[in-house]
Amino acid sequence: MELRVRDGRAVLAGEDETGEREVDPHSLPLGADLAEALHEWAKVADAVVRTETPADGVASALVRRRGKQLAGRLAAVMNAPVRYTDPVSGELVSVDAPEEVERAAVQTVVGEEQEVEPTPWGTGLTVSFITAAIVTVTVVSLSLGLGETSRWLALIANVLVVGGLAPSVWLGRKVPVWRWVSYGVVTGVLVAWVVLILTLL
Known part of the structure; x- marks a missing residue:
């Protein structure tokens, strides 16, 4: 087979x-x-x-x-x-x-029964927080730098960054260790977008 x-x-x-x-x-x-x-x-x-x-x-x-x-x-x-x-x-x-x-x-x-290991919330959330911080700073810096040239260029860069990360994040969301990185990436991108929207107001 x-x-x-x-x-x-x-x-x-x-x-x-x-x-x-x-x-x-x-x-x-x-x-x-x-x-x-x-x-x-x-x-x-x-x-x-x-x-x-x-x-x-x-x-x-x-x-x-x-x-x-x-x-x-x-x-x-x-x-x-x-x-x-x-x-x-x-x-x-x-x-x-x-x-x-x-x-x-x-x-x-x-089958139905599976013994589940305890979730490492402390370590996992720490990894998610650090990843979110790195992604937020990277996306905001990239967008603001490109935004000085053209806002359309900054928007296209954001779409390309998110599109490039999407397959990895989708695959990693259920993998025991990588899921925390996936959560951090998603959170970082969302926080970066909120920051960018606030800078436009």
Whole structure:
């Protein structure tokens, strides 16, 4: 079985008596969470590929890592190796089904019960605050500097900055460590825009 991205949707390709077929993950008994996670990953991967993010960029790396992680979960549920086609580089990787203990843990994630680690609010919010401060200062400085030349140029720069950050922020919002950075980036951009609006009044 092979995990692919096709027009912003995740598909699973396999051989049968009629030849190769591609099926929607929702049509297989994978669990709604895993099928939804596959489609969400595919949607973000498609957006990253369309914006031609460099292969060594943060968004591309997150897409690649998340794809391998989902292929591993898929292999555990299917109890069979899964080939994974990286949508950014086109590289084909084979992911083996995990050992019995790991498989039980993955199946617990697919099912209802999952033991959740405590959320590190103190450290996480500190990271978010620092990230928000850096992003706020950067966006305000860039906008004010360009605004002296042309307000339209400053507006276009803001749109490009936010558009460039969006795929990384979208991917990182559910990753345990990176979600705090994502929260900081979103907060920083919003605070910067409020500051810029106030400077125009």
